[in-house]
Amino acid sequence: MPAGSVKLGIGDDCALLRLSSAEELAVTTDLSIDGRHFRLDWHPPDAIGHRTLARGLSDLAAMGARPVAAFLSLGLPSSLVQKAKARRAWIDGFLIGLVKLAESHQVPLAGGDLAESPVAVADIVLIGAVPRGKALLRSGAQPGDLLYVSGSLGGSAAGLTLLEEIAIELQQTPIPRSRRIRIPASLRAALAPHLYPAPRIAQGLWLSSRSMATAAIDISDGLSTDLAHLCRASRVAGEIDAAALPIHPGATRAQALHGGEDYELLFAAPASARVPRSIAGVPITRIGRVLPRPSGKPLLTLLTERGTLPLESRGWEHFS
Amino acid sequence: MPAGSVKLGIGDDCALLRLSSAEELAVTTDLSIDGRHFRLDWHPPDAIGHRTLARGLSDLAAMGARPVAAFLSLGLPSSLVQKAKARRAWIDGFLIGLVKLAESHQVPLAGGDLAESPVAVADIVLIGAVPRGKALLRSGAQPGDLLYVSGSLGGSAAGLTLLEEIAIELQQTPIPRSRRIRIPASLRAALAPHLYPAPRIAQGLWLSSRSMATAAIDISDGLSTDLAHLCRASRVAGEIDAAALPIHPGATRAQALHGGEDYELLFAAPASARVPRSIAGVPITRIGRVLPRPSGKPLLTLLTERGTLPLESRGWEHFS
Numbered sequence: 001m002p003a004g005s006v007k008l009g010i011g012d013d014c015a016l017l018r019l020s021s022a023e024e025l026a027v028t029t030d031l032s033i034d035g036r037h038f039r040l041d042w043h044p045p046d047a048i049g050h051r052t053l054a055r056g057l058s059d060l061a062a063m064g065a066r067p068v069a070a071f072l073s074l075g076l077p078s079s080l081v082q083k084a085k086a087r088r089a090w091i092d093g094f095l096i097g098l099v100k101l102a103e104s105h106q107v108p109l110a111g112g113d114l115a116e117s118p119v120a121v122a123d124i125v126l127i128g129a130v131p132r133g134k135a136l137l138r139s140g141a142q143p144g145d146l147l148y149v150s151g152s153l154g155g156s157a158a159g160l161t162l163l164e165e166i167a168i169e170l171q172q173t174p175i176p177r178s179r180r181i182r183i184p185a186s187l188r189a190a191l192a193p194h195l196y197p198a199p200r201i202a203q204g205l206w207l208s209s210r211s212m213a214t215a216a217i218d219i220s221d222g223l224s225t226d227l228a229h230l231c232r233a234s235r236v237a238g239e240i241d242a243a244a245l246p247i248h249p250g251a252t253r254a255q256a257l258h259g260g261e262d263y264e265l266l267f268a269a270p271a272s273a274r275v276p277r278s279i280a281g282v283p284i285t286r287i288g289r290v291l292p293r294p295s296g297k298p299l300l301t302l303l304t305e306r307g308t309l310p311l312e313s314r315g316w317e318h319f320s
Numbered sequence: 321m322p323a324g325s326v327k328l329g330i331g332d333d334c335a336l337l338r339l340s341s342a343e344e345l346a347v348t349t350d351l352s353i354d355g356r357h358f359r360l361d362w363h364p365p366d367a368i369g370h371r372t373l374a375r376g377l378s379d380l381a382a383m384g385a386r387p388v389a390a391f392l393s394l395g396l397p398s399s400l401v402q403k404a405k406a407r408r409a410w411i412d413g414f415l416i417g418l419v420k421l422a423e424s425h426q427v428p429l430a431g432g433d434l435a436e437s438p439v440a441v442a443d444i445v446l447i448g449a450v451p452r453g454k455a456l457l458r459s460g461a462q463p464g465d466l467l468y469v470s471g472s473l474g475g476s477a478a479g480l481t482l483l484e485e486i487a488i489e490l491q492q493t494p495i496p497r498s499r500r501i502r503i504p505a506s507l508r509a510a511l512a513p514h515l516y517p518a519p520r521i522a523q524g525l526w527l528s529s530r531s532m533a534t535a536a537i538d539i540s541d542g543l544s545t546d547l548a549h550l551c552r553a554s555r556v557a558g559e560i561d562a563a564a565l566p567i568h569p570g571a572t573r574a575q576a577l578h579g580g581e582d583y584e585l586l587f588a589a590p591a592s593a594r595v596p597r598s599i600a601g602v603p604i605t606r607i608g609r610v611l612p613r614p615s616g617k618p619l620l621t622l623l624t625e626r627g628t629l630p631l632e633s634r635g636w637e638h639f640s
Binding site: 037 | 328331332333334335336337338339340341344345346347348349350351353354355356357379380382383385389391392393394395430431432433435436437438439441443445446447448450452455457458459536537538553
């Protein structure tokens with residue numbers, strides 16, 4: 001049996017995995033709750049499944065780890081559990097979205113738990129493996145390093161805004177409020193970054209295998225919030241060039257700065273590092289630099305056409 | 321750093337663990353939900369914390385694995401999150417119960433997630449390690465093997481019945497229904513098996529290190545349900561001697577047979593195995609035997625003074 005594989009999956013008291021001793025184990029858990037991280041009436045079931053897994057995979061990507069196994073704990077309201085047909089339809093949709101993404105990253109669903117719950121909750125656990133000492137941490141950025149992001153920013157927040165607009169429109173028509181949104185085919189592309197974000201596993205592996213990044217994090221709460229996490233962990237300050245931001249088409253600058261759930265990678269690398277313009281097909285953009293942190297100065301700044309402004313962390317709080 | 325230790329805990333995108341390549345990794349997740357697995361108004365916060373972790377530890381015990389790390393995802397209603405004082409009191413109590421049990425098994429809380437949720441949910445993930453090929457599975461029991469349980473059975477179900485009685489009494493007094501139960505000091509001992517069950521980690525390790533058991537499972541859903549799981553996985557039948565059951569003082573035979581959450585170990589061992597009368601201070605009782613499974617015959621039978629009866633799986637369904 002190859003290292004890092006699942007020996008025993010669903011059906012015993014625990015799953016059993018094997019790992020090479022040359023590797024470290026990366027573990028992450030992410031709890032998604034109806035009304036907070038998704039909405040049963042807004043998000044198609046397969047998008048909820050996809051997004052649940054994407055959150056966990058993105059944490060592995062941010063460590064430069066390869067996924068080994070996923071575990072899912074699902075709590076569902078009796079309306080989805082008891083009505084045999086609706087249950088099948090909803091759970092099937094959820095699992096189709098989750099398994100499709102899992103298969104594209106060759107990660108087996110190795111176990112989990114299902115229970116009835118007054119509110120829909122999904123907790124995802126991802127186990128990954130990374131060669132010893134190669135994990136990308138948040139804490140290694142040095143003054144003088146440059147800051148990079150993968151892909152584009154703000155697409156998920158823009159998609160969520162669009163989803164909200166569809167929901168408001170639907171509420172103005174005489175249709176029961178509980179009815180689930182049907183997404184018009186013409187809007188699917190615009191909603192894709194929100195509904196089906198792509199965790200950057202290949203890019204994280206590329207960075208960790210080349211020891212190219214001094215620090216990394218995934219953008220789950222928004223660039224301004226996640227950059228602050230990285231800077232605090234590294235005891236440095238960060239500066240973003242507003243003009244350099246790879247803003248997703250249709251998104252605003254504010255959405256690119258503060259919108260969460262893009263699941264792109266944010267990383268720091270020495271100025272001498274030869275960071276390519278794209279990794280595994282995804283563009284990499286230099287968006288700023290790491291500065292020393294003099295006391296009393298803002299943690300984050302934004303370089304704009306009007307000069308340098310302090311940049312507040314205003315991470316997106318969904319449905320709060 | 322020793323194998324099987326936590327290298328990086330809470331505060332990065334993932335926790336990092338190291339394991340020896342001579343070991344396999346055991347992973348389990350258990351979702352606990354208010355109104356289903358516990359009740360915020362019935363169970364003291366520290367008991368909810370203890371029980372949340374005990375569920376996961378007990379799964380490791382059933383595999384014969386030693387615990388390496390725990391991860392907790394906690395979703396709490398805004399009433400417990402927003403009111404600063406109540407939040408402190410409740411979360412503090414919860415964590416005290418969880419951490420006390422964690423410390424007694426030397427398992428660090430290595431990560432997790434906290435979110436606001438309309439209903440209180442706690443998902444616990446346990447990572448354990450077991451020497452390769454030594455894990456106790458459900459699937460190895462052979463006709464002719466004898467069946468054993470650790471400790472005593474029915475104590476948790478008897479405690480839950482008592483808790484229900486206290487709750488009913490409390491509702492008849494002019495006190496707001498939402499008020500949490502105060503447990504009289506005189507009843508604490510009787511409630512302990514329900515509120516603070518002891519996962520049998522030492523006993524599971526003893527069995528796996530000596531390759532003494534052919535199959536094992538923890539009694540979380542009730543003996544009649546968990547024995548059925550073991551028998552189905554092993555393609556055998558099981559027979560219980562009613563007179564041999566180690567019934568917890570104050571519990572009924574039905575509670576011992578069907579009451580869940582005792583978190584004792586149920587295991588099979590060859591008749592030639594020298595199973596001791598106690599392991600690490602906990603009594604071990606022979607309760608029955610493994611039989612071949614002729615088609616058309618019941619999976620489980622109960623030997624009583626009135627002869628052999630079919631034994632139905634009637635696992636305890638809490639608050640359902």
